[in-house]
Amino acid sequence: MQSIWEALSLAVALVLSGDADLLEIVLLSLRVSLTATAIACLIGLPIGALVAIGRFRGRSAVLIVMNALMGLPPVVVGLLVYLHLSRSGPLGFLGLLYTPTAMIIAQTILIAPIVAALSRQVLEDLHAEYAEQFRSLCLTRLQTVQALLWDARYSLLTVGLAGFGRAVAEVGAVIIVGGNIDHLTRVMTTAIALETSKGDLALALALGIILLVIALGVNAAVQSVRMTAARQAYV
Amino acid sequence: MLNQHLTATTIALFIGGAVWAQDQSIIVQSTTSTANSGLYDHLLPIFQAETGIQVNVVAVGTGQAIKNAENCDGDVLLVHAKASEEKFVADGFGTKRTDLMYNDFVVVGPAADPAGVAGMNDVQGALAKIADGGALFASRGDDSGTHKKEMALWADSGVDPSAASGGWYRETGSGMGATLNAGIGMGAYVMTDRATWISFANKQDYQIAVQGDEDMFNQYGVIPVNPARCPSVNVDAAQTFADWLVSDEGQDAIAGYKVADQQLFFPNAPDS
Numbered sequence: 280m281q282s283i284w285e286a287l288s289l290a291v292a293l294v295l296s297g298d299a300d301l302l303e304i305v306l307l308s309l310r311v312s313l314t315a316t317a318i319a320c321l322i323g324l325p326i327g328a329l330v331a332i333g334r335f336r337g338r339s340a341v342l343i344v345m346n347a348l349m350g351l352p353p354v355v356v357g358l359l360v361y362l363h364l365s366r367s368g369p370l371g372f373l374g375l376l377y378t379p380t381a382m383i384i385a386q387t388i389l390i391a392p393i394v395a396a397l398s399r400q401v402l403e404d405l406h407a408e409y410a411e412q413f414r415s416l417c418l419t420r421l422q423t424v425q426a427l428l429w430d431a432r433y434s435l436l437t438v439g440l441a442g443f444g445r446a447v448a449e450v451g452a453v454i455i456v457g458g459n460i461d462h463l464t465r466v467m468t469t470a471i472a473l474e475t476s477k478g479d480l481a482l483a484l485a486l487g488i489i490l491l492v493i494a495l496g497v498n499a500a501v502q503s504v505r506m507t508a509a510r511q512a513y514v
Numbered sequence: 515m516l517n518q519h520l521t522a523t524t525i526a527l528f529i530g531g532a533v534w535a536q537d538q539s540i541i542v543q544s545t546t547s548t549a550n551s552g553l554y555d556h557l558l559p560i561f562q563a564e565t566g567i568q569v570n571v572v573a574v575g576t577g578q579a580i581k582n583a584e585n586c587d588g589d590v591l592l593v594h595a596k597a598s599e600e601k602f603v604a605d606g607f608g609t610k611r612t613d614l615m616y617n618d619f620v621v622v623g624p625a626a627d628p629a630g631v632a633g634m635n636d637v638q639g640a641l642a643k644i645a646d647g648g649a650l651f652a653s654r655g656d657d658s659g660t661h662k663k664e665m666a667l668w669a670d671s672g673v674d675p676s677a678a679s680g681g682w683y684r685e686t687g688s689g690m691g692a693t694l695n696a697g698i699g700m701g702a703y704v705m706t707d708r709a710t711w712i713s714f715a716n717k718q719d720y721q722i723a724v725q726g727d728e729d730m731f732n733q734y735g736v737i738p739v740n741p742a743r744c745p746s747v748n749v750d751a752a753q754t755f756a757d758w759l760v761s762d763e764g765q766d767a768i769a770g771y772k773v774a775d776q777q778l779f780f781p782n783a784p785d786s
Contacts, residue, residue, distance in 0.1 A: 366586030366746050374746070376587055377541060377572065458541075458572035476691025477550050478716030 286484035293485055300462075305493060308466040311379055312447040313497075315386035319442050322387070323394030324435065328424040330395070331402035345399065348392030353385075353451030360385040360456045377458040382466070385452040390442035397438040402427045433505055440498055447494060467493070539568035540751045543580075543588035545659055546689050548734070549573035551709040551778050556771040561758055567751045575658030575689060583607060583737075586744035589752035591737045594707075595659035599735045607744075608737035612760050615768050615779040616733045619663060620711060621724035622694075623703040631703070635726035638671035644703055645673040648682045652697030652704045655685025659732075664705045667729060707732050709778040734779070736760065759783070 293301055330341060362368050364376040364384075375381045405427055406413075413423050428435065450468035457464035459473060467490040474483035548554060549571055558569050572582065576593040583591045584607050591608060593599060603611050621640060623632065629649035631640040644651050653675070654661040668675050675683040684702060686693045690710045697704035698718050706714075711722070724730075736759055738752040758764045765781035772778065 365582075366744060368585070371586070371746075377570065458570070460541075460570040460572060463570055473550075475695065476546070476689050478691055478694060478714040480695075480716055 282481050282484065285481040286488060289481055290485035290488040294489060301489070303462065304465055304467055304470050305489070307379060307464075308447060308468075308490070309493070309497075311382045311453070311466060312386060312443055315383045315390060315446045316439055316443040318383070318387045319391040319394045319446075320435075320439050323391045323442075324398050324428060325424070327395045327398030328402050328428055331399045331427070332406050332420065332423055342399070345392060345396040349396050351389055351392065353389055353449040354455065356385050356389045357452035357455030360388065360452065364456065376456060377460060377464060379457070379464060381456040382453045382464060385456045386446040386449070389449065389452055390446050393445060394438055394442045397441060398431075398435055401431050401434045401438065405431050433509070436501055436505055440501055443497060444494060447490070447497075538566055538751060539570060540589035540748050540755060541570045541572060541587070542590045542592055542755070543583045544571050544573050544592045545576045545579060545594055545734070546573045546691070547594070547660075547707045547710045548592060548779075550691055551713040552773065553709070553768070553771055553779060557759075557764070557767050560767055561755065561764075565751075565754055565758070567754060569755060575654070575656050576660075576662070577657035583739055586739065586746055589739055589747045590755055591739060592734065593659055594732055594734045595662050596733055596735060598659075598662070599737060603737060606742070607740055609740050611735050611737045612756065612783060614734045614736045614759055614783055615765075615781045616731060617708045617779050618725070619660065619705055619730040619732050620708050620722045621703055621705050622697075622711060622720050623723035624698075624701050625719040625721060626701075627723060628701070629703065632721070632723045634724050637667055637724055637727040637730055640724040641668060641671040642673055645671075645675065645678070645682075648678075650682050650684060650697075650700055650702035651675065652684045652686055652693055652700065652702040654690065654693050655687045656689070658690075660690060660705065660707060663730075663732070667705075670729070712776050712778060713773045733782075 330338070330345070360381065361376065363370045364373065364381050365371055366376070375384070406423075409427075409430075413426070418426065448468065450472050453464070453466055454469045454472060457466070457469065459465050459469040465473075467486060471483045471486045471490070474480075474486065544554075550573070554569075554571050558571075562568060572579070572588065574582065576595045576598065579588075579591060579593050580595075580598055580602055582588055583602070584605075591599070591602065592614070599608075599611050602608050621631070621637065623629070629640075629644040629647045631643050634640040634643075653664060679685055684696070684700070686696045688696075690706055691714065694704055694706060694710070694714055695716060696702075698716065698720055703723065708725075736756050738749070738756045739747045741747050741749045759768075760783035765783055768779050768781040769777060
């Protein structure tokens with residue numbers, strides 16, 4: 280218990296001190312995970328929408344696979360990306376291992392299935408409501424997808440946040456493909472793992488508290504965007 | 515006009531800087547003890563100020579570091595498992611192995627000392643005593659340099675601890691720090707390198723129980739990765755770094771690193 284209070288006061292002191300190293304780590308965490316979330320949405324949302332409105336053979340098998348991929352273990356994703364980006368791997372010539380780009384790739388693979396599977400469910404429910412209307416308007420498939428994505432945009436924001444939450448909190452993938460290199464690929468979670476392994480549990484916990492606050496901040500920002508937009512819609 | 519000129523200069527500087535940075539940075543695949551103890555934080559700024567070479571350290575267990583270097587994912591290997599290092603060079607992955615520095619391993623245990631080994635300096639005898647009494651022992655179990663050493667010491671002591679794995683013998687399968695955290699949490703004896711132990715912050719009531727046996731000697735070596743095998747390595751910068759570490763200046767810098775007034779690593783590179 281004592282170390283929890285110690286960690287809290289350490290977290291406050293760290294933030295107030297405006298430590299340059301801490302700021303660098305926080306910014307890299309945000310840059311990597313927000314970029315991965317954006318790319319995962321670009322990939323995941325269209326896939327989710329197409330599967331939501333599509334009727335094709337093997338659809339239930341696709342659903343099962345999509346849902347199962349939500350449980351991809353980060354360390355397995357990290358290993359797969361490592362094996363591809365390693366100098367001895369098929370994409371080694373790109374020289375991407377131990378860079379933030381490698382971390383973005385790993386997190387994108389990790390959360391794209393989450394975005395696809397959750398958006399599929401949201402859009403399928405919405406589609407069930409509107410299907411007849413869409414048919415009477417003779418919408419093309421593309422128009423249907425566009426209308427659904429627009430109409431469900433607030434629910435899909437939550438889907439995006441679920442993806443971001445998973446990305447910013449995972450350590451297994453980024454520590455393998457990023458290497459936790461100081462001033463290059465060190466993010467919040469790998470810094471926490473490092474301080475834990477040094478036995479500095481209070482500092483590790485303090486970093487964890489700061490990470491939580493950052494996640495809160497991102498969620499609050501999205502929520503305020505959503506509320507502003509909703510208010511304007513009713514004016 | 516001035517603006518344009520400035521932009522062009524900025525771009526030129528940026529591109530120049532990027533190229534320079536690319537040429538002058540290396541990746542060191544390293545054991546964790548040298549990183550966790552803060553040695554690199556002490557050495558690298560000195561080296562970088564002198565040579566302009568940026569050194570990026572990937573700190574993993576010795577086994578994984580060697581594997582990563584064999585995959586050409588590093589320019590220099592700095593680990594502590596001599597037999598594996600010599601094999602690495604013999605297999606053509608490294609150009610040359612040089613002794614760099616040493617410290618020693620210790621066995622740490624709870625103040626209550628359930629196995630009664632505190633103060634012993636015969637490590638094989640102490641391990642046999644721990645096994646006989648069935649006192650808990652937490653092992654790295656991760657093919658790291660420390661784990662390999664521990665297994666060799668068990669073999670010398672005539673005990674096969676793997677038979678008791680999950681019983682009194684607990685293999686954490688993780689790094690030195692994580693194993694110390696786990697071992698201290700369950701009241702188990704742990705073998706660790708002295709550098710990690712001195713700088714470890716979560717000691718609780720743990721003390722060094724066994725130390726001073728010649729067999730607990732811990733030698734670190736440095737090996738540049740072979741460009742003939744891995745064309746992507748930054749040969750010149752890697753060689754510069756390896757040469758600097760074993761030079762008088764590098765060796766003095768290693769000797770000068772202290773935590774709590776204790777020297778953590780003792781340089782012993784051969785005179786060149």
